[in-house]
Amino acid sequence: MESGLIVIEEGFEAGELAAMGACCKSGQTHLRT
Amino acid sequence: MPILREGGLSPPLIFMDFSPYLKKFPHPQKPGWSVLFSGRKGSLATLPDSAVELLAAGKPLADNEMAALARMGLVVNDPAAERAKTLGLMDEVNRLSPGLSVAVILTLDCNFNCRYCYEGTLKAKQAMSETTAEQAIAFIKARFRPEHKKLVLDFYGGEPLLARDRIKQLSGPLKEFTEGQGAEFYFTLVTNGSLLTPRAAEELKPFGLRVAKVTLDGPADLHDRSRPFKNGKGSFEAILRNVRECCHLLKIGIQGNYARENFRRFPELFDRLAEKGLGPEHFLQATFAPVMQTKDEFALADFNDGCCTMSEPWLADAAVWLREETLKRGYQVPKITPSTCMVDLDDAFTVHVDGSLYKCMGFIGHTDYAVGDVWQGMKECGEIYNLEHWRQNEKCRECSYLPLCFGGCRYMEFQRHGVIKGVDCQEAFWDSALERLIQQSVLYPRG
Numbered sequence: 001m002e003s004g005l006i007v008i009e010e011g012f013e014a015g016e017l018a019a020m021g022a023c024c025k026s027g028q029t030h031l032r033t
Numbered sequence: 034m035p036i037l038r039e040g041g042l043s044p045p046l047i048f049m050d051f052s053p054y055l056k057k058f059p060h061p062q063k064p065g066w067s068v069l070f071s072g073r074k075g076s077l078a079t080l081p082d083s084a085v086e087l088l089a090a091g092k093p094l095a096d097n098e099m100a101a102l103a104r105m106g107l108v109v110n111d112p113a114a115e116r117a118k119t120l121g122l123m124d125e126v127n128r129l130s131p132g133l134s135v136a137v138i139l140t141l142d143c144n145f146n147c148r149y150c151y152e153g154t155l156k157a158k159q160a161m162s163e164t165t166a167e168q169a170i171a172f173i174k175a176r177f178r179p180e181h182k183k184l185v186l187d188f189y190g191g192e193p194l195l196a197r198d199r200i201k202q203l204s205g206p207l208k209e210f211t212e213g214q215g216a217e218f219y220f221t222l223v224t225n226g227s228l229l230t231p232r233a234a235e236e237l238k239p240f241g242l243r244v245a246k247v248t249l250d251g252p253a254d255l256h257d258r259s260r261p262f263k264n265g266k267g268s269f270e271a272i273l274r275n276v277r278e279c280c281h282l283l284k285i286g287i288q289g290n291y292a293r294e295n296f297r298r299f300p301e302l303f304d305r306l307a308e309k310g311l312g313p314e315h316f317l318q319a320t321f322a323p324v325m326q327t328k329d330e331f332a333l334a335d336f337n338d339g340c341c342t343m344s345e346p347w348l349a350d351a352a353v354w355l356r357e358e359t360l361k362r363g364y365q366v367p368k369i370t371p372s373t374c375m376v377d378l379d380d381a382f383t384v385h386v387d388g389s390l391y392k393c394m395g396f397i398g399h400t401d402y403a404v405g406d407v408w409q410g411m412k413e414c415g416e417i418y419n420l421e422h423w424r425q426n427e428k429c430r431e432c433s434y435l436p437l438c439f440g441g442c443r444y445m446e447f448q449r450h451g452v453i454k455g456v457d458c459q460e461a462f463w464d465s466a467l468e469r470l471i472q473q474s475v476l477y478p479r480g
Contacts, residue, residue: 003084005098011076014125022375025442027322
């Protein structure tokens with residue numbers, strides 16, 4: 001019997017992260033943050 | 034506790050355990066429910082607490098639910114293998130890189146006099162020459178491999194729209210070259226927005242302009258205090274006029290830089306935008322970051338309100354609060370995903386105004402961090418940027434936040450210590466912020 005799992009975000013494979021490009025950890029450069 | 038499964042699955046016996054990167058938080062709206070998040074995958078699900086307790090006791094849920102939890106990296110066959118996969122994630126991202134991403138510093142000149150500019154005294158009347166741009170084109174073409182599917186340029190400054198001719202000189206031939214290879218080309222602008230007129234946008238669109246990232250630091254009085262024109266006049270109204278006239282021509286992202294004493298007023302920006310008829314549907318996303326406190330040779334002497342660590346306690350509260358205020362108003366914000374800093378990406382680099390190459394635009398002008406130039410090519414940068422410093426750090430290797438952080442920000446580390454001597458640990462930030470950020474992602478699934 002199912003417990004009621006609700007998926008909100010499937011998550012990302014490495015290829016999808018690669019396609020997103022660089023992010024900026026400080027936010028200063030205004031690349032993807 | 035591992036879950037022992039028997040039955041027709043292959044292999045017939047599967048041991049499932051919680052991922053070492055799983056975070057479990059209370060559901061923000063439903064008592065008796067939990068939110069599960071995987072830092073390695075950026076996946077998110079909700080479950081009744083009773084089901085979480087079953088999993089913790091080693092008892093499986095329904096087959097389709099176990100399959101979903103496994104696919105999302107929330108439960109794993111082998112936690113040690115999951116750790117190994119995370120340690121290799123950046124290698125995998127590099128292996129699967131779809132293309133080249135190049136930031137180009139077109140000019141160090143700017144028509145603004147921002148009180149906190151991290152480029153500081155580096156800013157000058159120095160622009161990329163035609164000869165350097167020609168060599169940059171040749172260098173970028175040589176770096177573009179046959180398997181690449183796209184080339185993305187991020188034009189940067191100073192103010193890049195002071196160098197429109199150079200944008201066209203670079204993007205024209207690179208667009209033709211890239212599309213000639215059957216690949217995609219586009220460019221973005223990181224701009225103060227004051228010169229982003231419809232005429233400029235229309236002029237640059239045929240060359241590949243797709244996105245402009247415009248900085249707005251809250252409502253007019255705050256913004257104009259932080260980001261005035263060089264003559265001291267406010268820039269807010271000019272930017273809003275341009276944004277309103279250009280938002281149908283290209284995608285515009287709002288960026289803003291806040292400080293401890295002013296972040297609470299930043300959401301007033303959305304009210305001012307609404308008064309001009311602008312809402313979330315007109316923007317790609319809105320995102321805010323703390324103002325950096327630079328301490329390097331270019332630092333502005335009279336600015337001391339920034340920070341160069343994510344560990345300051347107020348910062349987690351500010352980041353969470355601003356993100357929530359942004360989401361509440363219907364704007365898109367970046368999702369919480371594994372972090373891929375351009376320093377770690379083999380196919381990402383910065384071309385400085387003089388043709389020198391850097392792995393992050395934060396380091397331009399710090400010649401110890403140059404990794405070659407467009408004439409001689411790029412040299413090995415592992416030692417200079419302390420690549421994979423997190424891999425050598427035992428605490429990082431064991432840290433459940435590793436995929437969200439990968440050693441933090443080298444530029445912050447550099448500003449604190451003058452060198453990149455170790456990792457920029459962001460554990461305190463994630464300890465304080467992650468639960469609330471993930472709960473926001475449940476309440477507002479765009480986030």
